[in-house]
Amino acid sequence: MSLSRLLLSPPACRDPEALRAAVAGRPVLVTGASSGIGEAAARQLGAAGAEVLLLARRAERLEEVAADICARGGRAHVYPADLADPEAVRAVAARIGAEHPDLWAVVSNAGKSVRRPALEGAARDDLGRLLAVNFSGPAALLLGLLPGLVRRGGVIVNVSSVSARHVGAPRWGAYQGSKAGFDLWLHALGTEVRGQGVRVASVYLPLVQTPMSAPTRAYRFLPALSADEAAHAALLPLVRPVLRVAPWWLRPVEVAGLLAPGLLASGLARLEEAERRWSRR
Template sequence: MDKPLSGKLALVTGASRGIGAATAETLGAAGAHVVLTARTAGGLEEVEERIHAAGGSATIAPLDLAENDSIARLAEAIGGRWAALDILVLNAAMLGTLAPVPAIDAKEFARLLTLNIMAQQQLIAAFDPLLRASAGGRVIGLTSTVAQAPRAYWGAYGASKAALETLLLAYAEEVARISAIRVAIVNPGATATAMRRKAYPGEDQEKLKGPAVVGEALLKLVQQDFETGYRLTVEG
């Protein structure tokens, strides 16, 4: 089997299930060594086992991205073992409670913004040196349709994803002319995941595409020399 990512190192956040797990498995099958992060060690271990069973290699790093110093410690550990990071997939996110803007719970909103925005900036900052050390670093941020098409009751989540897009586009411009890093924003569209089920409990997920479709799309993307700031919507 062709291993187009052989020798590459990838870090996937929110990798214990759904799109994160599928992406990690797809990258692993393509030859990348994948570092898996999420809060649930059990889920990460299951993904790691599937990657190994398919002939790939992976390392798990259970942690809460919202905890103080967790990202810095992760970057230090990875930097102590590898000289460069080739692929960073920013997938981890919190949906929160869908509610009218005046009814958004302040404490939950703070937690949502901490994970969906602040932790993403910290990940970019912490891994920027390793991404620059790569011959072609790729940063892929997962977004949502509601980032650009606001919808009732999706104000908190949509605002966080809109902010993430702004953050990624600014970073894309900052590194465009001084490094080989390329940044892309990916909207996975309607996909059968636990987060989607929480948002749309009455929806028939059998009619939606599976996370593996998104994983395959991301695999194709990271192999391309796309213009930084590129946007992709995964159809299906």
């Protein structure tokens, strides 16, 4: 790992034996397992002996990942579903609950990002689409699975973004709003189910090289984690009872956002302007 990555990386579970000790033989659901961080997390869980349940829309991609996990001696099952479709979410939650009544953990990772000026985004219903995939869909899925998790105790991991914790950034409103809203909702739920043996944790990731971040040209020059490195961080709450996993610099950024929100907002607006000028060249 390069020095810049080392400085940027959140704490992570890089010890396969520690992961095996925590998850072997236990059913773990990973949403968004057809690509990027979710796929990497599903593969790491499969290699560590978990029974991996893979959820996303693309059934063939899920079948490929599951076949690969099984070919390496693991166990995996696919659950194709669109989190933006409330009926599909209800059905898949019921199916998972019936087929895996001993479900132990959910890695809520599926998500979508859009970076667009707010008025352009309004014409394409960015906010509605992102709220469905990043907030209401995952929330409905968790509520469907919650009675089982509460019965036996379990862990819910939210794969979130550092941007859910810092001040609003230009063109990121729909993404930041949906990620921050879900995160707050989940931690409120966490306080309700804490006494019933269900643990909730959020993993606030910095930039990660995946199909999600690839379209943003400016990101190609920034340090970023690989999907595997991000998955190591995403799985840490399965191994340790942490409430939050984040790179070391997120706390100072959050404090700066409280103490000097105007300064940060104008800094972000300037960066945006500089990037616009650069991309017009």
